[in-house]
Amino acid sequence: xxxxxxxxxxxxxxxxxxxxxxxxxxxxxxxxxxxxxxxxxxxxxxxxxxxxxxxxxxxxxxxxxxxxxxxxxxxxxxxxxxxxxxxxxxxxxxxxxxxxxxxxxxxxxxxxxxxxxxxxxxxxxxxxxxxxxxxxxxxxxxxxxxxxxxxxxxxxxxxxxxxxxxxxxxxxxxxxxxxxxxxxxxxxxxxxxxxxxxxxxxxxxxxxxxxxxxxxxxxxxxxxxxxxxxxxxxxxxxxxxxx
Amino acid sequence: xxxxxxxxxxxxxxxxxxxxxxxxxxxxxxxxxxxxxxxxxxxxxxxxxxxxxxxxxxxxxxxxxxxxxxxxxxxxxxxxxxxxxxxxxxxxxxxxxxxxxxxxxxxxxxxxxxxxxxxxxxxxxxxxxxxxxxxxxxxxxxxxxxxxxxxxxxxxxxxxxxxxxxxxxxxxxxxxxxxxxxxxxxxxxxxxxxxxxxxxxxxxxxxxxxxxxxxxxxxxxxxxxxxxxxxxxxxxxxxxxxxxxxxxxxxxxxxxxxxxxxxxxxxxxxxxxxxxxxxx
Numbered sequence: 001x002x003x004x005x006x007x008x009x010x011x012x013x014x015x016x017x018x019x020x021x022x023x024x025x026x027x028x029x030x031x032x033x034x035x036x037x038x039x040x041x042x043x044x045x046x047x048x049x050x051x052x053x054x055x056x057x058x059x060x061x062x063x064x065x066x067x068x069x070x071x072x073x074x075x076x077x078x079x080x081x082x083x084x085x086x087x088x089x090x091x092x093x094x095x096x097x098x099x100x101x102x103x104x105x106x107x108x109x110x111x112x113x114x115x116x117x118x119x120x121x122x123x124x125x126x127x128x129x130x131x132x133x134x135x136x137x138x139x140x141x142x143x144x145x146x147x148x149x150x151x152x153x154x155x156x157x158x159x160x161x162x163x164x165x166x167x168x169x170x171x172x173x174x175x176x177x178x179x180x181x182x183x184x185x186x187x188x189x190x191x192x193x194x195x196x197x198x199x200x201x202x203x204x205x206x207x208x209x210x211x212x213x214x215x216x217x218x219x220x221x222x223x224x225x226x227x228x229x230x231x232x233x234x235x236x237x238x239x240x241x242x243x
Numbered sequence: 244x245x246x247x248x249x250x251x252x253x254x255x256x257x258x259x260x261x262x263x264x265x266x267x268x269x270x271x272x273x274x275x276x277x278x279x280x281x282x283x284x285x286x287x288x289x290x291x292x293x294x295x296x297x298x299x300x301x302x303x304x305x306x307x308x309x310x311x312x313x314x315x316x317x318x319x320x321x322x323x324x325x326x327x328x329x330x331x332x333x334x335x336x337x338x339x340x341x342x343x344x345x346x347x348x349x350x351x352x353x354x355x356x357x358x359x360x361x362x363x364x365x366x367x368x369x370x371x372x373x374x375x376x377x378x379x380x381x382x383x384x385x386x387x388x389x390x391x392x393x394x395x396x397x398x399x400x401x402x403x404x405x406x407x408x409x410x411x412x413x414x415x416x417x418x419x420x421x422x423x424x425x426x427x428x429x430x431x432x433x434x435x436x437x438x439x440x441x442x443x444x445x446x447x448x449x450x451x452x453x454x455x456x457x458x459x460x461x462x463x464x465x466x467x468x469x470x471x472x473x474x475x476x477x478x479x480x481x482x483x484x485x486x487x488x489x490x491x492x493x494x495x496x497x498x499x500x501x502x503x504x505x506x507x508x509x510x511x512x513x514x515x516x517x518x519x520x521x522x523x
Contacts, residue, residue: 005343009329012336082327086388089291090344091317094310238310241295242254 002092006100010069010108025065025112029057030119036179054120054127055206056178058113059140063198065112066141067148067169070105074152075161084243094237098149102230105145106138113137127209136214139222140201144169146229153236153243177202197225244269245290245396245427249299252285252451259285261451262299267429269395272422274442274459275431276512282451283431284324287400290429291321303396317345320394324401324431326381330374334365334384337373338391345392352391359387363417379410386417397421399430403437415440439508449516462511470510473501481510 014021037050077083087097117129151164176182176198182190193199200221204214237243245267252260260282267273275283288294290301292310301308303315328337335356342352360366363383373381382402389397402418403411411434418441421428432438438445439459447454455462467483469490474480483506484490490503 001346002344005340008343009340012332016331077329081330082323082325083329085291085293085321085323085327086341087344088293088310089316089319089321090341091313091346092344093313239295241297243293 002096003100003103005092006097007104007107010100010104013073014108014111021108021111022115024068025061025115026119028064029061029112029116032057032179033120048125050123051125051127051210052181052206053179054123054125055209056202058116058129059137059198059202059205060173060176060178061112061116062106062109062137062140062201063144063172064109064169066105066109067144068165069108070101070145070148071152071164072161074101074149075155075158078152078243079155080158088243095234098230098233098237101149102142102145105148106141109141109144110134110138128211129205129209132214133205133208136201136204136208136219136222139219139226140197143197143222143225143229146226146233149233150229150236153233153240172196172198175199177206195221197222244304245429246302246305247286247299248302250286250289250296250301251298252282252289252294253297259451260289260296263448263451263453265446265453265456267427269427270425272428272430272441272443274438274445275429275448276433276435276438276445276516277431277448278433278516281448283448284400285451286448287321287323287398287429287431290398291319291323292316317392318395319398320389320392320396321398322382322385322389322400322402324404326373326385328373328381328385328388331372333370333372334360334376335369337384337388341388341391347392355391356387359390362420363387378405379407379413382406382410382414383417386414390421394426396427397429399428401432402430403432403434411437435509435512436507445508447512447516454515459508459511463506463508466506466511466514468506470504470506471497471501472504473497481513483510483514 033053037053074084088094113134147168151168152161155161155164175193176196178198182194182199185193200218204218208214245265247263247265250260250263251258263286275286277283285294289296290308292308295310303312303318306312306315308315329340332340338356338359339349339352342355347355356369357366360369363386365380365383365387368376368380373384376384386402399418403414406414415437418430422441430438430442442459444456444458445462446456457465467485469484469487471482471484471490471493472479482493484493494501494503
């Protein structure tokens with residue numbers, strides 16, 4: 001019930017800011033596609049670079065869409081608007097509020113994914129996006145929504161939300177299998193970056209797009225992130241002395 | 244009934260609330276008075292579980308109040324000092340969100356919203372976005388939101404802060420009408436006249452500790468219901484007397500600018516808390 005309430009709140013926000021949300025979801029991925037995919041036309045692994053780039057950008061968009069839908073919103077609600085107080089005092093179980101944020105954030109990420117897929121649909125490629133890729137992308141969205149919830153509890157001012165974006169989301173966007181394969185990275189860095197959730201998601205979405213399957217290891221890594229950050233979020237909302 | 248046992252809150256080395264003990268009976272209108280930084284808002288924040296106590300506990304009808312206590316939280320509603328609501332929502336959306344958080348049906352939410360907006364004179368503004376409301380309207384909206392869920396206990400943290408005199412009087416009327424709804428109310432304020440006009444009992448809080456807890460009239464009676472004011476070296480000096488005759492007797496020996504008046508709760512507050520503050 002509480003989950004539905006949070007989803008309703010997210011839906012109200014989505015309806016209100018529909019144009020802003022849609023344009024924000026389009027701008028940077030579109031720029032990447034134009035500059036790296038169409039502007040600098042090249043090949044990767046003997047195939048057009050777009051075949052590598054599009055799945056990477058789709059995975060990246062599921063991350064940025066989910067993360068930004070939760071991090072900014074939660075930080076402002078907790079620190080500036082104090083709207084979280086309304087939830088804290090209500091009988092709605094707080095775990096349901098967290099799950100609502102995670103699912104709502106992942107759904108916003110999926111909306112951003114659909115916008116990008118619609119934008120790239122005129123480009124002729126042999127890429128396949130099916131329900132398995134959507135499940136992987138949704139799972140990725142839940143991971144980054146959960147990370148956003150955790151970070152929003154750590155934020156000391158509402159200007160911290162854009163900083164988290166700079167420290168975490170932007171480096172991942174560039175390094176985690178989006179524009180080039182982690183195989184090309186030096187030993188040590190490669191293993192570290194490969195273990196990050198976006199690297200796994202890009203890899204699996206790319207594999208499915210090429211007619212392959214997701215890896216069990218990749219799915220397990222995403223679930224591990226989801227479980228760890230959910231546990232931290234639950235601990236914060238129930239145990240943090242000063243919210 | 245609300246029971247507060249040994250409630251303590253520290254922030255690092257600073258003790259904001261220091262071993263408070265208080266019982267608020269069902270249907271009582273209790274005032275918590277104190278200067279800025281006395282610990283009023285911290286107490287309310289612990290009662291709304293936004294802050295967790297460092298020590299002590301709060302019981303609602305004998306059961307501990309904590310973040311997992313949904314049944315106890317169901318009985319509570321809070322009007323915070325700050326406008327704690329989504330600024331981008333419309334007034335109707337704020338009410339619907341509140342109703343949903345308390346598991347109300349959509350039909351019930353609509354009916355209750357219409358009734359409360361009528362009660363608070365906000366009926367015309369349901370579609371207005373919170374960001375565009377005046378301070379007074381936001382306060383009224385917060386009261387409506389708190390009443391939406393028909394609470395048994397209402398916590399009001401400085402509900403008239405930032406209001407002009409007229410809006411304050413309107414808010415008093417609204418709060419008086421809440422008394423008739425048989426709610427248990429805890430009001431924090433630094434407007435002493437507000438507490439005197441509305442509360443059955445008041446507690447003075449200073450430095451995180453209670454100074455005194457009693458009915459406003461009893462406190463006035465203890466100090467002396469008649470006051471004589473005069474200026475001494477440009478400084479206002481007040482003396483208190485148990486009878487009018489004693490006060491008139493005092494007045495006779497004072498200059499012409501001395502006045503006789505009824506003692507107020509503010510006098511009690513100044514005598515008990517203010518003098519201590521002045522002395523530092």
